[in-house]
Amino acid sequence: MAASPLAPADNEPPPRRRRLRAAMTALFWGAAALVLAVSLLGGGAEPPADNHVPHAPPAVSAENSVAPRSEKSAPSPAATAPSRPAPSAPAHKSMPRSAPVRLLVPKIAVDAPFTDLEVGASGQLQAPPPDDTNLVGWFAKGASPGEPGTAVVAGHVDTKTSPAVFARLSELKKGDRFRVVRKDGSKAVFQVYDKDYFDKDDFPDDRVYADTPDAQIRLITCAGMYDRAAKDYTENLVIFARLV
Template identity: 65%
Template sequence: PAAAAPPPTKAADASVPELVLPRSAPKRLSILEIAVDAPFTELSVGASGQLDAPPPDNNNLVGWFRGGATPGERGTSIVAGHVDTKTGPAVFLLLSALKPGSRVDITREDGTVAIFTVDSVETFSKARFPNERVYADTPSPQLRLITCGGDYDRKAKDYEDNVVVFAHLDSVK
């Protein structure tokens, strides 16, 4: 007997609606694989035209760009966190250790948990950061996790690179 065909995927079956959540602010980020369990604060674009970082005095806090999509909403949701602070390691210290297939959970204000799957983890020079690729609006719910990486420039008192995790909404609970 012939083997049964696999069930259609969401992308292949137009009768299955795309998974998109209504707007709801994020409350907590959980990434079990790298021991992250952190609350959110809101971030905005500063006078420099760049996204402000979360406050440097809390090593277990992530920031969400409030001017963009909420996690699970159609579009790109931007979340930033420190790799370290003056007092030691911070929330995104191990962010670069994530791999395609890693899971990122975001508990939202409405009580739902948006579950994202990592597509890629990439490092970019801050001098040649691909703003359009990272921040561009997307037709589906996507997530970008951003932190510093690469070598530390003692003169500039900053890292030379950014680590960016690209992920997509996979499910909801």
């Protein structure tokens, strides 16, 4: 599951993100092009960089122009009408940070616990244990599900002996909902808004991993043909969803 880190943004993030960015930069930025790929045999995975995507500034109303007028002329409507305040940016629904404990996707019969995924000695994000058929992992140094930003969740499509937790992930469609039970006791409800397949050699890092102002999540697994020589699948399936 898929690809090189994104370049740091120019805008300065909040303190927690500055600390996270520093840690991520130390871990990854020396690499030219690392590949994120969870394979049938439990290959490693490269996490997204914790970039901050600045919010779009609110629209600003143009000032009302006042045309010169003589003493006998009546004031123009534009001159007397009060100026309208600039519209504010829409508020994004989000939750405070809390680690996920269980993923519930009733449509595809997923009821699975989470495990933290961390960077291993190879410089790649470690995959969930390859022989556990009912386990998902999340990039623990990134956004938590429900928190503003992009949470990354990975799971195997199968193991050596049987289908695994994300064997039916391809059945999810736009509008489908699923839940993440969080450590603080709350439940984050997400709705799918997109689904796509990407060749592992041409994975769109920015589309999948770029930070977002609202709370979003990516469910990622392997797809495509199984390459026996490479001992890996040729594609990744990515489910895009946002907090509702």
